[in-house]
Amino acid sequence: MTMATSQDQPGRRSRPCPQGAPAAGGNEPAPTPGPAQKQTRLHLLALNPTDSVTHGFLPAAAALGLAVTLLTDQPDAHRSAYAKGASLPEADVVGCDVRDFREVISRIGRLGRPGAVFTNSDHLQVQAALAADYFGLPGKDWKAAHRAKDKAQLRRSLAAAGADTVRSAELGPCDDPAGPEILGLPFPCVLKPREGVASEDVVLVGDPGELAARCREIRARRPGAALVVEEYLDGPLHTLETLGDGHVLHTLGTFRTGLSPLPYFVEERLTLLPGPPRPHAADALRQLRALGVGFGACHTEYVAQGDRARIVEVNYRAIGDQCDLALADALGIPLFAHILRTHLGERLPGHLGGRADGRARVEYVCADRGGTLTRAPSASETERDGVRLVYRPLRGTGEAHPLHRTNRDYLGVIRATGTDEGRIGRAVEEFLAAQRWEITP
Known part of the structure; x- marks a missing residue:
């Protein structure tokens, strides 16, 4: 599934592997540092708790032997989220105005020099990039992070580079x-x-x-x-998931995205394709290079029009809403650890070793009206006929919400992985048919 291009890539230059982190390319976690060995500390910036951080990056950091300081403007929410699971890795949660890069740098300076600064938040990429640069650490080019985040600047930058004009x-x-x-x-x-x-x-x-x-x-x-x-860019909507270290840029995979009826654009289903569509993936990569994107994870959405990839938006972080968890399962690689390794200064291997036959489908159960959720299934995980199906509720019974026409309407998420797309589809449909979600106005 994974592809890599080895020509010069945009992004920050990497540095030698820090003490306590494993060499690039290995899937084995680093040994736990002994009493005389100081742990490498990761400073992770976040807003609200997300599954990507809670179930992806924090476990990966623990497997890499990293100590984690989580800087957030919502410390109580994070402490509550991590207290719900006894098996969740530990993190030192510190309150900070993470939207202000000056406060981030000041807080990190008071806490002690970090081994890495990282975020998976759309809103905090520029702040993390500036902080990493301030402390002389690997990170994203803050200008590229800004081009991706600012949708008006994204359009101007692509047009100025002759990459595409919308x-x-x-x-x-x-x-x-x-x-x-x-x-x-x-x-x-x-x-x-x-x-x-x-x-x-x-x-x-x-x-x-x-x-x-x-x-x-x-x-x-x-x-x-x-x-x-x-x-309006009309046509089939796809994602392109990439991972780079500033030298090599891997294409991890492509999802086909199913949207709600217009005039809204709520993602309802994502299906991992057997391989990145050609020539669209190559065209999207060309545009990412024009933006200076090539370090760490990036989630790009594009519409296929003829032979062209018309970029809708660039999210300079890993895909979220549990699609990253499904992607890691389908490829069979330590995706979150690989992402963190780039921010530790490690070079990525020429091939990540992901399986080529992995398939995945992520389905969101969406509210169709405002009201109180009065009935819904609990979390579950099954494996049958070669399909692993995980269901996680995203809204608790008794909660009342208006209809947002965004992913805030998600009641739960199903992620199914395996090697047979037909079996995966049947497993999802059977699960949906057997369950009930009820909303009382």
Whole structure:
């Protein structure tokens, strides 16, 4: 499944393996440091708790023998999340205004020099990159992280590099949606926050009047937020999952994404494909290089149009919502450890050893109305006919929520892995048919 390109890649230069971390390419965890050996400390930046960190990066850090300091603006939420599972690895949770890179650098300086600075948050990539650079550690180019995060700058950067041009306009908090910036944009078009995530407030608008109305609604929810209006890219939606160390860039895999009905863009299903579609994957990689993306994990979404990959957005981190857990299972590689190794300064091997026949499907059970969840299955894990199926609830019974039209509507997630796509599909459908989710208005 994995592919690698060995030409010069953008990204920060790596450094020799730090004490206490294993050599690159090995799947065996590092031995636990003895009393005389000081552990390498990872400073991990986070906002709210996520499955990627809780069940991916923290266990990987423990397997690598790392001590972890988790810097977050929501320390109580993280302490509560980690207290729920006795088997979860330990982390020193420290309160910090992680959105401010100056506070991050100051807090790390007070805690002592780290061995690595890392985040898997969309919102904190620039801050982590600046902190890593300040302490002379491997990390992402902060300018590339900003190009990926700022959706208006992403469009400008791709166009300036001659990589791709998507007609778009940026609207500041006080800009008129009927102003000259919008002239020439085709309808329907997509309206979204400039620095949004998870399809929140992303909507297809059909005419100038609808654009103005949607702008008012989003601005009421997001005072002061800048928006982007861009042409609608119609076609099959795919992801491209990559991992690089600044020298080699691996293509881990590609998911085909199933979306909710328009005008919203909620991801409802992701299916791992047998291999990256050609020539689209190569075209997407070319555009990532133009952005300077090539260090650590990156999750890119693109629409296939003819022979072209039209990038929708670039998330300079690992894919989330448990797709990263499914990808690691399907490939049979220590994905989270590999990602952390790049931030420890290790070179990635030329081949990650992932199995080529691994398949995966991730299905989200979505609320179709607002109300209180009164019935839902509990967490489960089964293995039958070569399919491992894991179900995890994402909302507890008794919780009341409005309908968001984003991944906040997820009630639970099913991830199924194996080698036979047909069996995987049947296992998911049978599980869905046997369970019930009820919402009381």
